[in-house]
Amino acid sequence: MSVGTLDRAASLNHWRHRALGEKALIGLGFLVLALVLPPWPGAALVAVAVLAFTFLGARVPLRLWLATVVLPLGFLASGGLMLLVQITGDGVSLAPGGAEKAAFLCLRAMAATFCLMFLALTTPMADLFAGLRRLAVPAEIVELALLTYRFVFLIADEAAAMTAAQRARLGHSSRRRWLRSTAMVAANLLPRALARARRMETGLAARGWQGEMRVLSSRVPVCRKTVALVLAVQLAVLLAVVLA
């Protein structure tokens, strides 16, 4: 998976043009529920609900979703393992109640990860920046994040091309060569990134840049029906947990 995979998926997503508020309510709302509610049955219900929004609502391709979820699950496997065992004076043994604890942790972490992936796969970064601006994050910091985002793709392309060129000349073929080749990429990449920054400065000055970076962002009105639906599902999850 490359840097652009999720970004591309988000900007081509079925729900790309839905209001940021709706998607934030789903992604962040369920994320909070996953953390606040007891993992069973809370996190399990959250996971089911958010997956329904992901696949039935936003129609995220399953293959892409699976390829994305592999990485956090790797972390979960090793981290969860640690809860199964305990260290005593005699060495390592199975922890009492460890299985249950590990299962609960896995449930919660997975539900939360599904929420994050919902956001990542449906919400283009442009909308998030606009949202951050509305949340009164200092303009300078949003601008810094925006420019960083823009540069990430340019620099990642350069890094990928450099690495391909080195592989073509047999760099990276042993541990020592890997170190030398990667260091050469990094050492050549930083000056290029800074040169790019200087050119960008000239390019933006030509467009009348005075130090503030204002742009018109389009804002989609929130659909009340959707919000009501999401809130209803969230309330249902909450009630189910309280009653259970």
Next chain:
Amino acid sequence: MTAILSATDLHYAYPGEVPALRQLSLGVPTGRKLAILGPNGAGKSTLLLHLNGSLRPDRGAVLLAGKPGDYSRRGLLQWRSRVALVLQDPDDQIFAATVAEDVSFGPLNQGLTDTAARARVQAALAALGIADLADRPPHMLSGGQKKRVAIAGAVAMEPEVLLLDEPTAGLDREGADQLIAVLRQLGQRGMTLVFSTHDIDLALALADDVALFQDGTVLAQGRAETLLCDPALLASAGLRPPVLVELWLAAQARGLCPASGQMPRTPEALMEQLAPAPPALRVAQ
């Protein structure tokens, strides 16, 4: 023919390097399309950066509508509202997360209201034929599309002069042809265009006037029809005439084209001039 922009006796050296511009004088005729033609590394980009006030000459002056360029903060803002610059690499000029957001940057910097800026954005995207890309993130565009986004960002400021550095660099034939068509349209609407290029075929396809550039100075400036048909002059700038013109001159010399014809700017124009010989006179098969 009035000059909306002109440079007299410009001299400029980047700190610690050999001079990039030397005693350069140039006039930009109002409402026409001027090609600054010369090899890479000759200082063409440096000249463009002088024409919008991004660089300040060590000696000499840039005149905007006859008045010396004003390098104060306010002066520069006005200057750049009237003279827009599009860099060679569109990635050096596109920063926002979507195309429409990016194009709105210039108009908002000019102090327009949101409504007025939005109208400018729509007009500019329409003029460049990219209205359908408005919501796309820039890194998902092709090279030709990015180029047009960068130009839309300049056009949205409604400048009098548009400076373009190597506008067709990196584009394939189709992308270049589309861009040339768009630039011609902008010219027809009265915008003055100045573009730098090392590609004499681009000058042939687009320019009304040509300035021959070499080693930081302008060797000659004149109408494209005159300059591009002058092999001796072009050779002094290390250039050859466009292939079309070479063949046209050769055909004229052989009597296969009328000597009074106009310089052909497309293969079709040359073919029209190549009159078919009557069957009896054809060369032996």
Next chain:
Amino acid sequence: MTAILSATDLHYAYPGEVPALRQLSLGVPTGRKLAILGPNGAGKSTLLLHLNGSLRPDRGAVLLAGKPGDYSRRGLLQWRSRVALVLQDPDDQIFAATVAEDVSFGPLNQGLTDTAARARVQAALAALGIADLADRPPHMLSGGQKKRVAIAGAVAMEPEVLLLDEPTAGLDREGADQLIAVLRQLGQRGMTLVFSTHDIDLALALADDVALFQDGTVLAQGRAETLLCDPALLASAGLRPPVLVELWLAAQARGLCPASGQMPRTPEALMEQLAPAPPALRVAQ
């Protein structure tokens, strides 16, 4: 005509994107110069990355000298020693502090001794005509020089096949002409060349064979003399014949050139075929 490299039924998609290569088959004839000709974004670079094993196809196979490509670590090292790749932007592949040091990167990675690598570096710099640049830092070179350094870095590995992505991109006419001359020399020494380009004039100037590339697949492959003179076929790939060929065909149709002539690769070659009409037969002035 044996094929040192070939691809059969290649299929490849970058994760989460539409396929970049679809059912692509291609043969690279030993000892000849093959142009992969098509518009930008059609997947030409992706194909080159398959030909040296940098990318592995989702379906289909790449054969090196008739054997399926070996994607093991050792296999890839051997493969890339035999098939070198030069990317489009030389800044992506020149890393070291001096030209000679950079060119030595490949030979040293091949496990050569310092002495042997040094000899390779000298030979490669000489072959590219840049022996005088050996001690220069790369950032002080012109675009054309950098390009030649990047190619020297590949040639120093003494590969059988040299893959070049858009070799003349960004070069001015003089830089491109010098590069074409160098590449012709490498071809004369028996190196197999494969280059991708969107510039049909480059294919005309350099290629023995042409593969027409569009939308991730090869529409047709054949001798340059056949393919580049077939307007209908070229049109199906969204291309027009080179200007020279268009004019040559037009002149032939008008009986101004012998119908039996060879496809002209330079303006001079076409002018030679344009026989002067005897004075009496000239068109009316």
Next chain:
Amino acid sequence: MHIMEGFLPLSHALGWYAAAAPFVVAGVRRIRRILREKPEARMTLAASGAFAFVLSALKIPSVTGSCSHPTGTGLGAIVFGPPVMAVLGVIVLMFQALLLAHGGLTTLGANAFSMAIVGPWVAYGVWKLAGRLGLSFAVSVFLAAALGDLATYVFTSLQLALAYPDPASGLVGAALKFGGIFAVTQIPLAIAEGLLTVVVIEALSGK
């Protein structure tokens, strides 16, 4: 090694947000002051942040096949100083969460504390100390980057141990467990990052 989304209980997630906040706010203040004086520093800082992101995405071939990567904190701390790195680090961590599903939003506070605060400050401290002790340039850079990387990893293990103490041996045992499983990849990685940073900084200062 980022803590994944949802791995920390609510109280810990909030606690680390609160702990990281003062450092990030201080960094924001510093950056706003820099930008007021030099608006164009925006581009340089953004390019550096993007560089750090891309560097962290360069995979290192490791025995376990896990996704280890350099943190870039040592390089950043030496070049830009720790306060600026706190902000750039948060931005980079946010992108890693949303563009790579690496790390998370609820764990952003905890990850920022270990990667964008502890790592850079340790690297910076070691760098200054090594300079004062008269160690050579290369050794100072190596120690700063390697120890900065190592400190990040040790601190992350501590964060995990605090959240999930061992039922028998408590915090210490848990730290050993979490530390132990990641040590296989992280110790060679810290050494690699140290060497890498030396080569990068030497190449940069040579140019």
